[in-house]
Amino acid sequence: MCPALADNNYRTSRTERPLSDRSLIPPCQAACPLRMEIREYVDLVAQGRIMEALQVIREGNPFSSICAYVCTHPCEEACRRNQVDKPIAIRSLKRFAVEFGGDRMVYATAETTHSEKVAVVGSGPAGMACAYYLRKLGYPVTIFEAHSHIGGMLRVGIPQYRLPRDVLDAEEQRLTQMGVEIRTNTRVVSLDLLFEMGYKAAFVTIGAHQSLRMGIEGEDNPGVLDGATFLREVNLGLKPSLGEKVAVVGGGNVAIDAARTALRLGASKVSILYRRSRTEMPADPLEVEQALEEGVEIIFLVAPVKITRKRDGKLVVTCVRMKLGEPDASGRRQPIPIKGSEFQWQVDVLITAIGQAPETPGDFRLRTGRGSTIQVDPVTLTTNRPGVFAGGDAVTGPATVTEALAAGKLAASRIDDYLQHRYPQVGKQARETLSGDLLPETIEMIRKVSRLEPPILPPETRAGDFKPVELVYDWIAAISEARRCLRCGMGAEILSQERCATCLTCLRVCPYHVPHLDASGTIEIPASQCLACGICVAECPAKVVILRKPYDRRHIDSELHHILKSAVESKAKPFVVGFCCQYGLFGTGALATLWRESKAGVWIVPVLCAARVESEHMLHAFEMGAEGVFIAGCGEQCARENTASWVQQRVEKVRKTLLQIGLEPERVCAFIPGSADEELGTKLDLFIEQIGELYLASTIMQEVKS
Numbered sequence: 001m002c003p004a005l006a007d008n009n010y011r012t013s014r015t016e017r018p019l020s021d022r023s024l025i026p027p028c029q030a031a032c033p034l035r036m037e038i039r040e041y042v043d044l045v046a047q048g049r050i051m052e053a054l055q056v057i058r059e060g061n062p063f064s065s066i067c068a069y070v071c072t073h074p075c076e077e078a079c080r081r082n083q084v085d086k087p088i089a090i091r092s093l094k095r096f097a098v099e100f101g102g103d104r105m106v107y108a109t110a111e112t113t114h115s116e117k118v119a120v121v122g123s124g125p126a127g128m129a130c131a132y133y134l135r136k137l138g139y140p141v142t143i144f145e146a147h148s149h150i151g152g153m154l155r156v157g158i159p160q161y162r163l164p165r166d167v168l169d170a171e172e173q174r175l176t177q178m179g180v181e182i183r184t185n186t187r188v189v190s191l192d193l194l195f196e197m198g199y200k201a202a203f204v205t206i207g208a209h210q211s212l213r214m215g216i217e218g219e220d221n222p223g224v225l226d227g228a229t230f231l232r233e234v235n236l237g238l239k240p241s242l243g244e245k246v247a248v249v250g251g252g253n254v255a256i257d258a259a260r261t262a263l264r265l266g267a268s269k270v271s272i273l274y275r276r277s278r279t280e281m282p283a284d285p286l287e288v289e290q291a292l293e294e295g296v297e298i299i300f301l302v303a304p305v306k307i308t309r310k311r312d313g314k315l316v317v318t319c320v321r322m323k324l325g326e327p328d329a330s331g332r333r334q335p336i337p338i339k340g341s342e343f344q345w346q347v348d349v350l351i352t353a354i355g356q357a358p359e360t361p362g363d364f365r366l367r368t369g370r371g372s373t374i375q376v377d378p379v380t381l382t383t384n385r386p387g388v389f390a391g392g393d394a395v396t397g398p399a400t401v402t403e404a405l406a407a408g409k410l411a412a413s414r415i416d417d418y419l420q421h422r423y424p425q426v427g428k429q430a431r432e433t434l435s436g437d438l439l440p441e442t443i444e445m446i447r448k449v450s451r452l453e454p455p456i457l458p459p460e461t462r463a464g465d466f467k468p469v470e471l472v473y474d475w476i477a478a479i480s481e482a483r484r485c486l487r488c489g490m491g492a493e494i495l496s497q498e499r500c501a502t503c504l505t506c507l508r509v510c511p512y513h514v515p516h517l518d519a520s521g522t523i524e525i526p527a528s529q530c531l532a533c534g535i536c537v538a539e540c541p542a543k544v545v546i547l548r549k550p551y552d553r554r555h556i557d558s559e560l561h562h563i564l565k566s567a568v569e570s571k572a573k574p575f576v577v578g579f580c581c582q583y584g585l586f587g588t589g590a591l592a593t594l595w596r597e598s599k600a601g602v603w604i605v606p607v608l609c610a611a612r613v614e615s616e617h618m619l620h621a622f623e624m625g626a627e628g629v630f631i632a633g634c635g636e637q638c639a640r641e642n643t644a645s646w647v648q649q650r651v652e653k654v655r656k657t658l659l660q661i662g663l664e665p666e667r668v669c670a671f672i673p674g675s676a677d678e679e680l681g682t683k684l685d686l687f688i689e690q691i692g693e694l695y696l697a698s699t700i701m702q703e704v705k706s
């Protein structure tokens with residue numbers, strides 16, 4: 001072994017590095033009711049590894065296609081990129097992954113390992129999730145659904161332009177494939193009957209389909225419809241007659257859905273009456289925006305107080321104007337009627353959408369509480385009846401699809417505990433959650449990159465039919481958007497304070513000035529500020545800085561070890577090692593894949609950012625017999641700072657070492673294009689040709705010498 005190339009660090013501390021995931025839970029994941037590994041799948045999309053992204057998504061949520069359309073994405077609100085410019089478009093990236101990864105083609109299977117049958121009453125998201133996970137746990141499961149297809153509110157409440165029905169059909173088919181028995185057109189009227197039929201447990205998830213009444217005079221007039229019934233009828237294929245002018249009362253998603261549906265059914269003027277202001281509106285802001293674009297009018301700070309019906313069938317709605325007072329129990333400012341501000345308004349149809357509640361059949365004999373919701377033990381999800389569990393909107397009142405899916409998943413685990421006579425396992429969080437905002441000085445140093453929105457149908461086209469409004473990113477847009485992620489919580493940490501020589505290299509090299517000396521004189525790297533660029537990891541001479549999350553299967557050390565072993569075993573000469581950044585679509589990642597398949601003697605080490613390749617990695621490749629080494633990265637498109645300059649500095653360092661040991665410095669080269677470089681492939685070909693010539697020349701020299 002050449003002593004000049006010996007790098008004891010490489011073989012000792014480096015190989016000792018733990019490969020375990022020590023990362024902190026990022027805020028996006030902490031905000032998700034299903035605790036989806038968002039950072040992980042967004043990173044995989046950024047690398048163009050879509051099938052793997054889909055795998056991560058499906059592990060967290062088997063109904064990801066549904067969420068890709070209708071999740072209210074609380075993760076985006078929590079996303080730390082919000083502090084820099086705009087949050088990552090997480091839901092749209094998920095949609096891209098499920099569409100391009102082929103989620104609908106995924107085949108689900110399950111084996112029956114238990115004999116206890118479980119009944120799931122209702123087939124909304126909570127029921128579907130509960131059935132799925134119980135089946136995975138090996139139980140025979142039957143879903144009872146009053147309608148002709150499963151889906152609950154997803155099918156009868158959400159309009160098709162927001163959630164196409166083939167998505168639900170695919171989920172229904174998948175549940176059947178797994179062996180879930182689905183009994184549609186079957187309304188359960190008594191839970192006793194289910195137990196008589198041999199079911200050992202029941203999960204009641206009947207949703208909240210009953211519209212609340214406004215409690216005003218004239219509410220029962222013909223022409224006054226309730227929002228839930230209106231949407232159900234339309235979603236089941238009916239076409240209620242609406243006339244020209246429609247008013248919708250309410251400020252939530254049902255009100256917006258009803259208004260946009262009325263437009264699509266041909267109403268020429270649709271107005272929403274909301275008693276508070278836009279700030280207090282509970283509807284998804286994107287849905288509100290899209291409704292306005294389509295021509296829905298929203299009249300704020302008004303409430304109907306009386307409805308009269310004229311002889312010609314038109315409705316005269318008496319409204320009162322409101323002002324906002326102090327916040328009420330919901331935390332929103334309370335609407336207060338302004339005396340003498342009444343005005344009248346004539347419409348053909350008035351749709352009420354001021355809230356919904358569950359309607360639990362009396363024969364179920366379940367204890368209900370506030371808002372007619374079923375009362376359950378918050379830990380066990382058991383009701384007042386043994387063996388009967390409940391969850392979803394029937395327990396919480398109208399909530400989000402993701403919350404309902406989470407409730408269904410939890411119910412499956414609690415039912416399993418019950419049937420196996422176990423005390424419920426209340427899971428402890430395995431990892432800590434990242435806390436703390438980015439500091440203003442860190443924000444200042446992060447490059448601002450505009451959020452890319454997926455394409456949507458133009459308002460004038462979409463208001464005429466029920467086609468999905470939001471379209472899917474193309475590959476370039478999805479990858480570009482995913483690359484904006486800050487990889488929160490997976491940054492650097494000091495592995496061993498004892499081995500840290502306090503040389504201050506990390507302080508000097510960090511582009512974001514994150515590491516600092518604390519009061520006791522030890523180096524601290526605050527997790528909340530680190531952007532996981534890996535530069536300090538590569539530069540630390542004592543090799544005591546590590547990234548909290550290794551680069552999964554493509555961890556650079558193990559990948560290099562594996563590739564060099566294969567290269568040496570192949571005995572093919574000459575061989576060249578290329579470290580290729582995996583981010584981007586037409587970048588070096590794609591090139592690496594092509595080369596791996598087509599270029600004999602070129603061994604590619606995929607890396608997540610060229611800035612993470614250390615001089616020692618390159619020297620180790622030479623030590624193992626490589627004739628040439630190159631690094632290819634994405635340059636100007638890199639999401640991190642100073643990548644090109646660090647790569648170049650390390651290449652120069654390796655060149656000097658090569659010179660010292662009598663090897664040509666041009667055996668190592670960096671290819672960091674300024675932008676998308678179409679000639680990159682040609683340049684790399686030339687480099688490999690040149691290495692071949694150097695190898696030939698050195699072989700001839702050796703022969704001459706001998």
Ligand code: SF4
Pocket residue numbers: 026027028029038039042078079080081088090484485486487488
């Ligand atoms: S920047 Fe990325 S990791 Fe951080 S919160 Fe947003 S999506 Fe999650």
Ligand code: SF4
Pocket residue numbers: 491492506509510511512513514515525529530531532533534535536537
């Ligand atoms: S990984 Fe990068 S951002 Fe984090 S401390 Fe090290 S050099 Fe700074």
